Amino acid sequence: MNLPILCQVFNGQVAISDLTINQWDLLLRQARSAMLLAKLYYLIESNQVLDDIPATAFRYLKSAKIHSDKQLNDLHWEVRHLEKIAKKLKYPLVLLKGSAYAMSDMRASKGRTFSDIDILVAYDNITNTESQLMLNGWVSSTLDEYDQQYYRQWMHEIPAMRHMFRGSVIDLHHNILPKTVKNCPNAQLLIAEVKLLSEQEGLAVLSSIDMIIHSATHLFYDGELEHGCRDIIDLYDLLNQFVDEGGELNDLVARANELGLQNPVYYALHYVNIILHFSVPEETINKLQGNVPKGLMVYIMDFLFMRALMPDHESCNDSWTGLARWVLYVRSHWLRMPLHQLAPHLLRKGYKRVKGEEGY
């Protein structure tokens, strides 16, 4: 199977200096659709070939880089506000995903797009953290009673909180998967291993292994894969940095076994290997215990994910892409909620949509 030019550039199969004009055209378009322009800028910068690229390409890579840097700057500002809250708490606020990568100055934060700030605290600390956030200007973005109840009863997070003046959005979590998921991990295991940030009092991030596991879990339980390509590159950055700093993939696998999250870690290693040529020894994958895909299932999942994880651009689509994305969307709901809970929820949502009370 031929990978899109964007993936071939990230995995090193095609060198930047060898790109033809037509390849550049596709590369920029795929990167724009996948929100990876800024990431591409940093890749080219690290290869020290920025001076050799076409002026038109540079314009868009540089523009995206400036935008991403600005988001990073804004994020630092918001985290400073969070620090004021965190200082007064008896437990750390654990930053997740983008904000964690940014505050630990990790490779994955370079050229990334940042939106919401994700925070993890123990379930028992949710109420207190929520009130502290409210006292500091973040208010629940939905007033709908059903949504509020749905989130609090079933989800791993409370409804998003938006800052009244600055507009920043915080997603407050007590776990990394909804309670309704069969393999929902014990969040205490994650919290026990967090690393406190040295420069920000009261703030912490997951251990580097758990960051990888969380990123994998998020991607492979999520149904909306329009940005799947960006997320797999996140994983690639995390894994590379982990290995470069002396991390052992065997430890990652052991942790996945401990948390019961073998499946997403299997997919992460499998697809980072196929798409981005990150090498994973066979025996490492074999150490993943439990129900990881085997035989025919691997072919089926490859058929789906090798379409859905590609940039959401027409040049990467074939006639099965739409179906693949749809099947994975349905799968994610299936994984996240048993049918007897899911069906009434979807019915209710559908009804509200028809009534025009809810957007698409």
Place this chain on the structure above:
Amino acid sequence: MKINNRDIRHTLKSSGLVLDIGFFKFNICSSLQSIEETISTLYCDYVHTEYDNVEELVDFHVQVRQVKQILSPPFFNSQAQFFLDNTAPFTPLPIQHAPAIIEWGMNWCVSSQINTHLIIHAAVMEKNGFAVVMPAPPGSGKSTLTASLIQEGWRLLSDELTLIQLDTYQVSPFPRPVSLKNESISVIKNRYPDVVFGPVSSDTAKGTVCHIRPPTLSVKNQHIDCPIGWIIFPKYQVDAETEFLPFGKAQTLMNVAENCFNYSVLGQLGFDVLKNVVDRADCYQFKYSNLDEAVSIFSKLEPPK
């Protein structure tokens, strides 16, 4: 350069027609008749190439397509939608707005994707080697004034987007058809009977919108950058006496910053660029109701010292 209308139609429907506008290349695809008409009346002076024959990178692949809502009744009017490389940033609008949709869409491409320039929502024109920048909210008569001045010897650099280079503080021209709304359409038609109008988009959110063809010379000189000489805030007011007053530099900077698309994205650099621009320019506020007097005031502008 004259282009054959049949060729335009064919190219727009196949791989696309590439227009060189300022330093950008837009590849345009559409099978709508009104888009074809827009291109052939308003864009005939621009260099245009079939996409298959372009040897450089294209900046934006844009499409205007007819779309039909699912479940819409058969008599329901169809709609048109703007796409940047098959992604739709806006909701569809009635199909008769297509000529305005493509203009707004192309402006959006630049204002949302470019951070290598400071972008001000402002008209900008050049005379004797200096540019006048006119930032103004809708309703200030900015476009009417622009449409008049470009008939009086000013070179159009842009009607909507002033692109300022971050290192030289010069304006990179992005000349496009000038958008006129409602009464100003007839004002310009009566005043300058030779001006070429594109297809009309009626009943849009902004009222009736119609674009005029930019002067041939402005298009021909679209690669000549230009330093900024003046920043003028125009305000059209019915029956007002003409009033042309110096405007404080600090306030000018704040007002211009408010009219920028990417001032905050550029951070410190945005401030530094704008400060340099304002420092070097003469700044005025300008109230007018009489176009003759307005044109005369602009013709007497002295280059800044």
